[in-house]
Amino acid sequence: MPSQPAAPRGQQVPSAVATAPAAPSPARATRQGGSGEVGASPSEVYAEDWWSHARPTFEIHGLFRVRAELFHKFALGRRAPPGSALLWEQPPDNSYVDLNGIPHPVRLCGDDPVNPVPCENNTNSGANMRFRLNPELHISDNIRVLSQIDLLDNMVLGSTPEGYANRPAGAGYQVVARGGYAPAGGFANTQWAPVSGVNSTTDSVMVKRIWGEYLTPIGLLRFGRMPQHWGLGMLWNSGDGFDSDWQTTVDRVMLVTGIKKYDIYFSAAWDYMNEGAISSSLYEQQGQPYDLSSADDVNQYVLTAVRRKNPELQKLELARGNVVVNGGVHFTYRSQQLANDVSSTPDPTAGASLGQSATGLRQGFSRRGLEMYIPDLWFQLLYKKFRFEVEAAAILGSMENTAVSGSDYENLLVQDKNGWGIRQFGVTTQAELRAFEDKLRVQFNFGYASGDGDVGSLSPGRGQGIQPQLTSDRTYSTFRFHPDYRVDLILWRNILSRVQGAYYFRPSVEYDFARDKNGQRLGGGAAAIWSRAAEFVQAPGHARDLGIELNATLYYQARDGALNDDPNRMGGFYTMMQYGVMFPLGGLGYLPGQELNYQRTTGSADLDTATAQTVRWYLGILF
Template identity: 40%
Template sequence: DDDLACKGDRLRFANTRLRLQPTLALSEDVRVRMTLDVFDNMVLGSTPDGYAYRYEEGTGFVRADRVPGVPLDSFTTGQNPPQDYRNSLRDSIYVRHAWAEVTNRGLGQLRFGRMPSHWGLGLIAHDGNGIDSDFSSDADRIMGLTRIAGMYVVAAYDFASKGVLRQFSPYDVRGLSYDASPQDDIRQFVFAIARRTDPEEARDRLQRGSWVLDGGLYFVYRHQFLSSAGVTNAFPVSADYSFVRRDARAFIPDLWARFQMRGVRLELEASYIGGRVRNIQNDSYRQDDLKIRQFGFAFEGEYRLLSDKLSIRLYAGYASGDPDIEGLSDRQGILAQTGSGSGSNTVSHFQFHPNYRIDQILWRNVMGRVAGAYYLRPGVSYDIIRSPFGQLFGLGVDAVYSRASQEVQTYGSDPNLGLELDLSLYYR
């Protein structure tokens, strides 16, 4: 029926987020910091008062046919707050981070709690503080930070995963949970050494015509002996415990460098992930004995002229692929393909952090992140209005060409992933 046919070929929607980052200063040297998101990525118009659902055993979430006071969904009268298990998959308020900072001016700083993690361009660790960031690297961490000979030195221990937890009573939701076994824990150690020039000092040096060089090395070691991923009960008791040997370890060195001089910015981050996984099964030991050999880098070059109003950019990047798997997206079970008789025991498919974005369509919305491919992105933008107070209004254009690192990963074995042209009109 032509009258019922969907004639729209465009999707129009808007979302919102309010991010609060309060700081509680207990003294000059002791602070507690938090990150809270209100209406995080909430689509406007997504929780009308005529929409509600309930959970039914064996069926899952079922939408209510009628809501009291709203006889028909066409006559909704307003919006309700988002509530998980009521009208949304997300709650209205999320507490992202809460951590403490204790400073000793002669030694350094100690941080502990759940905190954002960021390094370099954000290739593998991204704090998600960008205005358009939807993801973040959050760590339950104890970290020591000091400065030696102008270099920042960092050592940290991450509670990456504690596996199965227990309570004294499964019905005591107020009770303190505790780790059921240390054998299924994921232990992670982080070390970093970096030179980072203070932003005001860097700005002064650049205005004097000098140059600024920053950079450093970031290293992560991760290990897990046993896994409890086969435990399917959300609130397990002793009879539900099931451990399988995982024997996984990873070594992740990451190098970052940034050079700035008179309108020029050259920035590079390169990362390598090496390691092994003896078994990827959750309920048995099969001795898959997988090797991890992944590499990726991202380069950003920018030149500003005409009083910094005109920006000429060249971005490029590479993520190693894997010839023994099909598909480039992490939504396609890449690790499971590698361990299912594909002919190789090497996992070489590298993935960027989903917050490191280079386009608007292919990698951001179709694939989810840059992975198993290389790209070239030239671009130019011009700030029509650029005030001393940071206000900007301008327009720009970027062209992004992408190609698979391993053509056999693509459907039809065509490595060319396309050319995307992105136009932008910005005000901030």
């Protein structure tokens, strides 16, 4: 959300301009020809000399974290065939019988290597790490360049052992034969650096964002690849939290201005959301690539108006017992005329793949005719130790065609109902009461994401394009929260990856058992989440109740000097232990026909869902 422009943190102002300069003497009002010299005293610094005497400063913020996680029975006991799971895949080393009565054994376990028995495993576990750097280069008091760079970004520990490598083969990759010093995985003695396409899906270093800011007389100009955040983060979320995994990042040119006296700010932005194929070649590393076609661009324009009171004045108003109201509107318009979304089928020579020829690009076009209008409202009310916030958004629009080749514009079942509609709605609220010097925090959160009664699943699937409609309704209405808007540990965070087509109720409590003014604290919290499907037909069991989840957390933050002067900011060493248990209800169960078929093909009536559990340990250093 646009905030009040402020002087860059830590900026050092040269003493020559720290005070207002006196008028220069007429006798010395001219510079020495070409010498680059300035006046003899600080009061005689000329405006054009600022750039040669400014002292840029460089700051680095960020975090380093290691997270160990255990996922137990996240498949919820559901027996979907391999590769077709709507929720969570069975572990590949787990033997089971699917819904069709087909067994999938892995007969390699037990104590007898001659007569092994089927393996049974319902647990996924491991650890991952990330080193995030947020460098800031402050050129002057009104110009700076900011960036975000991730090293070993969410790299799974132990995933790049010595000897493991891949090479291109056919349409994919094949594992390279291991060398003599590490002939098998069990002989690896070290880890190799991740290299994309060789031993990892990503490189060791990932440059996520770089953008510039220039504070002009009329407002703040931002340009480059930058974070996007609005309101509570339900729809647009920068994902900059200490435990975040997902982000909203946009290529943008943006101007933020406003009326500081009234704490009212406005912004306008032009986003490059999807330019399609560019002229860059796989065999050239220099030159200036350009967008090959304009008709396939996804154009996006954003306008915001927000009222947000200065934080210091806000604290003063709350201390006096006054009510503080903040809020605003974020409006987005998006359009696309043509699309080039062809995959490897039906024609592998068409589409916008890397290194594609102009002929292939031309053959991959289809008419999309997309228009979206996305209003997003945010409101915040503060009174003493009470906070209430709400964010409500809608995605409204239409598409002429959902196919990647050809056209499905005409509706052959319902006359005069051609094309496709988009009608999605979402709302989330947070209510919080603090007490006992803010050590106790009691919350009640609610969220709703509209469902789609004409789509047969809550999960959109991967690599399947736009979800097909079941009938002739032709309106897509499943709203999806941003995946970094976290409400639990199991169902929405991991199994489905985000809140979608459902609503939830979440009461919680958090208490700092020990809390020092220097930032050190020890505490814990608990939450209960009741989740229900907005449209029962999207739930696997065709029932609204999806599950009840209980979460618990213990946390400790060490003292860290200046970073923890503000008790609401985290800094230094931080660790937490989390436990979650989820009890699936009817919505995640089976249909009567599935139960009868399973009993008939296997002779067993054992087709129940299972309770899922998770344990997480977070270790981090924030700076």
